[in-house]
Amino acid sequence: MSRPRPVDRLIRALARLPGIGPKTSERLAYHVLRAEPELAQELVDAIAAARASTRVCSVCFNLDESDPCAICASPERDRALLLVVEDPRDVAAFDASGYRGLYHVLQGRLSTLEGIRVEDLTIAQLLARVGDGGFQEICLATNPDLEGEGTAEVLVERLRGRGARVTRIARGMPAGATIAQVSAAILADALQGRRELR
């Protein structure tokens, strides 16, 4: 005997989550079993409710309770500005920062390593949205890493000549950071992107 089967099953289920290795999974499983029963119940209910009541927006591919999502349906958003992001989490993050335009969620980024191609993302749908007109600016907000930059480059080519200005989010020093502690790549970006003060 090593572990009861239901505990083993729970450990294996938790280990399917990204970034959860076998040791962490074991720790989480035993916590779920030892904590007040309400914690396990709330996990079960929250997972089931979130799966049952969220769907992918057919316009922007964000996750929401309604389709079209609350952002696409809102009369208060700036409909001339489109922010292209990789992930629904990025929508939540930009919205919390005060952005009030619309979004397009790519559902990932291009990656030769992982075999993620143009047709695996919502790029055709993005081009169709832009082709319908109405956007003055399309800002590419993929991550400032190798694959995010590569994705932005491909998008710039495809979006060119469609009537909207295509921009890219700024790279530079993160607010609140200390120059002595950030990486050389960040400092190089901060220098390259320097702006004149008037």
Add this chain to the structure above:
Amino acid sequence: MSRPRPVDRLIRALARLPGIGPKTSERLAYHVLRAEPELAQELVDAIAAARASTRVCSVCFNLDESDPCAICASPERDRALLLVVEDPRDVAAFDASGYRGLYHVLQGRLSTLEGIRVEDLTIAQLLARVGDGGFQEICLATNPDLEGEGTAEVLVERLRGRGARVTRIARGMPAGATIAQVSAAILADALQGRRELR
């Protein structure tokens, strides 16, 4: 709008797990929502099944599907040897290492910092088990850290004079480790615990 309410609820539920901060929780939640539905279903089922079908053994306080647990009930275990551990995870770990005696799970360790006292653990039940006789050796396998050692010291005092030999698991170099890479504390233990070769 920042996030759909069911997603927020799931993020908050996952963040109640130990070692899962708000960012990790967000990543896990969106993974659960984006992965195949079977993953969420298996999590829900595994949590519910594990909670419903495991109980605490009334003899040794291990977690199992039956009470007494499979180990306490087994005719094949060495009933003269008792290994005292902090946690049910330690039972699984020692069993996988080939140990074939019985266990007593303390359900934690003494900690002045966290206010965990003798009466918060299963120490009274341990003394009662030992008082009933039958054990030749009681090996204390609390963790080799400050609180684990403190707990072992308290247990040694209380177990003394009850007819069983009280031992402590060895501290020293972990198998497979490299001397140049382990901590000074480990090397000090390895030296202090050195044994004569004959």
